[in-house]
Amino acid sequence: MFVAFVGPGRHDPPPLVNPLIRCIPPFLVRFFARPYVAGDSLVKAMAAVDKLWRDRGLLSTLDLLAEDIHEEAQAQRNLQTYLDMADAVAASGLPAEARPTLSLKPSSYTTRPLQDGGDAAGSMAAMSAIAERARQRGVGLTIDMESRHWTDFTLQALRELHAAGHRDIGCVLQTRLHRTEQDLVALPAGIRVRLVIGIYREPAEVALTDKPAMKARMLQFAETLLRRGHYVEFASHDDTWVRRFVEEVVPKTGVGKDRFEVQMLYGVPRDRFLAELRRQGVRARLYVPFALSWAMAIQYLRRRLDEYPAMMWLVTKNLVSRR
Ligand SMILES: Cc1cc2nc3c(=O)[nH]c(=O)nc-3n(C[C@H](O)[C@H](O)[C@H](O)COP(=O)(O)OP(=O)(O)OC[C@H]3O[C@@H](n4cnc5c(N)ncnc54)[C@H](O)[C@@H]3O)c2cc1C
Numbered sequence: 001m002f003v004a005f006v007g008p009g010r011h012d013p014p015p016l017v018n019p020l021i022r023c024i025p026p027f028l029v030r031f032f033a034r035p036y037v038a039g040d041s042l043v044k045a046m047a048a049v050d051k052l053w054r055d056r057g058l059l060s061t062l063d064l065l066a067e068d069i070h071e072e073a074q075a076q077r078n079l080q081t082y083l084d085m086a087d088a089v090a091a092s093g094l095p096a097e098a099r100p101t102l103s104l105k106p107s108s109y110t111t112r113p114l115q116d117g118g119d120a121a122g123s124m125a126a127m128s129a130i131a132e133r134a135r136q137r138g139v140g141l142t143i144d145m146e147s148r149h150w151t152d153f154t155l156q157a158l159r160e161l162h163a164a165g166h167r168d169i170g171c172v173l174q175t176r177l178h179r180t181e182q183d184l185v186a187l188p189a190g191i192r193v194r195l196v197i198g199i200y201r202e203p204a205e206v207a208l209t210d211k212p213a214m215k216a217r218m219l220q221f222a223e224t225l226l227r228r229g230h231y232v233e234f235a236s237h238d239d240t241w242v243r244r245f246v247e248e249v250v251p252k253t254g255v256g257k258d259r260f261e262v263q264m265l266y267g268v269p270r271d272r273f274l275a276e277l278r279r280q281g282v283r284a285r286l287y288v289p290f291a292l293s294w295a296m297a298i299q300y301l302r303r304r305l306d307e308y309p310a311m312m313w314l315v316t317k318n319l320v321s322r323r
Helices: 019-023 026-036 042-056 072-090 123-137 148-163 180-185 211-227 239-253 271-279 294-307 311-320
Strands: 059-064 101-104 141-143 169-174 192-196 231-235 260-265 284-290
Touching: 026 294, 042 059, 042 072, 042 271, 042 284, 059 072, 072 101, 072 123, 101 123, 123 141, 123 148, 141 148, 148 169, 169 180, 169 231, 180 211, 192 211, 211 231, 211 239, 231 239, 239 260, 239 271, 271 284
Parallel strands: 059 101, 059 284, 101 141, 141 169, 169 192, 192 231, 231 260, 260 284
Antiparallel strands: none
8 A cells, every 4th residue: 555664675786576567657656645644844734734634634654755765875865854853843833732753764764775685884873863953943753664674673662762762762563563462561661552463474384374363463463552651543444443441451551542543554544433533532643644745655655556556446436435
């Protein structure tokens, strides 16, 4: 799907599996992508975030679509954009409780990605700089979780940032990975955790391959995290499982509505369900990706189409039925 954090490899991506995808003209890719990308500039993304809050009471987390880091200059541009994002959020005039957080991917700041045998040089330094700016500006940060090659690195980065005094930093745990059960009990106390099934296809030796089982783990892990005092961000578009989280898991743990939220992707048609959650007083946040140009977004989205050709059908269906 048009998921901003998907995408193995930001470097020398494999050739498109489906050569037909290459033939889809940019205007058509853009047509399919439109609902999922908040624009081709930070200004447009901030306008989208503002509208979500003012019109629908929805919170946001901002993400820059930043792939294929071949040159140091691209890594530096991504870093600079995140610093600008922290500044823009602080200057937005939104009330503190409505300020978007920033979601970032460690692979956006290195020309030496771990999945290609690299050492992620530059990534930790960039994240530290962003964390520092975010702290100065009072902006929350979440480190997205990428493929299994990045799990150790990302959790270590989280621990280091936490040890350096950064407190408004959250992480993502993928329930498909077998290791997650151990990872969640080793997290820094009380940090924010976004729970997802995980978008990366991982081998059966390290991960579940059955979706319902991954979702059942979402409930199980959410309960453990809430009981351990973490703020839980339950990220899923599956109404059934989101309802089970809100109506079964949360009451069982006895935590208040200030200890969790539900998250979905910008553009995925869940308007009515989100409104229902808001009426119940449940916090809801959208993951809002933007690009610095449509060319960048289209390159990224073409790859997503290549990975999930079914999304063209899904998007068409979604355009006619909003729920
Ligand atoms: C806010 C947020 C942040 C995330 N961060 C990460 C991360 O850091 N790392 C990571 O590995 N994964 C991340 N994910 C992705 C997550 O791991 C899942 O792959 C994704 O959410 C799909 O799983 P689902 O629970 O929505 O269930 P699914 O069964 O996949 O989806 C339920 C239904 O929702 C609809 N749907 C789902 N996705 C889309 C879409 N893109 N477009 C249109 N309809 C759709 C479909 O109709 C589908 O039948 C994130 C997801 C969200 C919502």
